[in-house]
Amino acid sequence: MKSKTIKVDYLARVEGEGSLFVKIKDGRVTDVALKIFEPPRFFEAFLRGRKFIEAPDITARICGICPVAYQMSACHAIEDAFGVQVDHPIRELRRLIYCGEWIESHALHVYMLHAPDFLGYEDAIRMAKDHSGVVERGLRLKKAGNEVMSLLGGREIHPINVRVGGFYKVPSKQELAGLAEKLKWARDAALETVRWVATFPFPAFERDYEFVALRHPGEYPMNEGRLVSNKGLDISVREYDQHFAEEHVARSNALHSVLKERGSYFVGPQARYSLNFDKLSPLAQDAARAAGLGTECRNPFQSVIVRGVEMVYACDEALRIIGGFQMPERPAVEVEPRVATGYGCTEAPRGILYHRYRLDDHGVILDAKIVPPTSQNQKTIEDDLRQFVTANIEMPAEKLQWQCEQAVRNYDPCISCATHFLKLHIERQ
């Protein structure tokens, strides 16, 4: 029997470390094991016994790329527990800071991590040598997102201005107006981005995914909504634990999130887009159509276009919020602790991020549960790889490795909170 083992270098350009193992025997894929995610058990334990007010700041440390998402899910969960409703301008500012994080995170992924795959560069540094203008545009776009985050969050990485009930300090109208000028440039740059990535070569690959995202009657989802899918799921965030489970995977420390009834599912920009196309702004919809996307997108390699479209939307939405902003009477509403359990789920750049807290009457956290998007996509990524390798089994080893890495990066897996680098092994027997 022909036996061949290919040990491949770490998968760079993914936050953190993990390993991907593909086993091929007699021309068939016999095993795919992806270990990129460690659940944030340390943080869940670290939160126990702490006051509710600390939760947004502590959980923001879980990820260097999406601190706002952790803050938002923590705030919403605790406000759910204590029956707090924030004022409209605060709700708008939360959406604005989230726009900043989407722009920042998507620009990083599209330009620095994903585009080099499509253009045949090993990394963004080599790409920058040939396309410095493009890379500079990506960095400036990312910076525009950072500026939104730092104005509202106090600091761009690990913002400290977000609190349960609102903000510690609200920016002035003048400060917001200063952002608007930069966001107008960013919106044009995002439109350019969509036109650029639409020209990339995309492997023909589609699957009948179950997309899961928030859906809100009045807006493209960020902070609020019901959890829906294209296969009939339609629940409130409070019902999450009744429908989703985390399964231990015997061969690793990883947990796979599954829908109890149907198994693997898909979260992130492509799921949001496919379930909420009608809620995008006309500009974002037009950009998507011009890039050749329909109202649903099932090719995960095209996620790079969807991220571009979401950047257009985030800039557009940020400008809408700034244009109509009225100063709130107070930066935060009063929060009165009570014995309760609270549930929060918001749309992190990479997909739904679920938090649950049980609290006592002094506002002390008795237990916490956090399910990040990357853990939810892990099983779907494995399923993609199984199908992709099966369909391309005759591909030269080097090209197959390249495209497997690219297939993982389709999901922008964020594992900065977990391990450090991903080793890819393809074993042929």
Added chain:
Amino acid sequence: MSTAQPDIRIIGIGNAYRSDDGAGIAVAKRVRERITDGAAIIEQSGDGAALLELWKGAGTVILVDAVHSGEAPGTVHRLDACAAEIPSRLFHYSTHGFGVAEAVELARALNQMPARLIVYGIEGKNFGAGVALSAEVEEASAAVTLRILNEVRSLKEGNP
């Protein structure tokens, strides 16, 4: 005494909740306690791409991050990034997918390097979840802090 303050930025990188990965942050905090003016001290946890912004327009940048290259825990590397490429093997054990080595090389490709860029790498032992530094890394962090204070003093006196 020099009248023109040198524009010095000291950037500590890492995640304080990933044990030894927090070495750079620990050094930044220690340096901040000892320097009152003449240098900006920045703690940064996140992606390398943000570093290009942080050092824009700076004269001298001193970066500190945890590394994992297989040498003994607590080993200190000092690299002059303007003089030679940063070996990316050093920084792959950083929690930043687009890390320090990538940021430096990208800056070089885009002509966005600061005039002077010194990188300190501290060999870590434990990168698991946790808030404490290993004893070796704790000791190395104190040593790197002193070395940085000396460098800053020389720069201010005009003998880099």
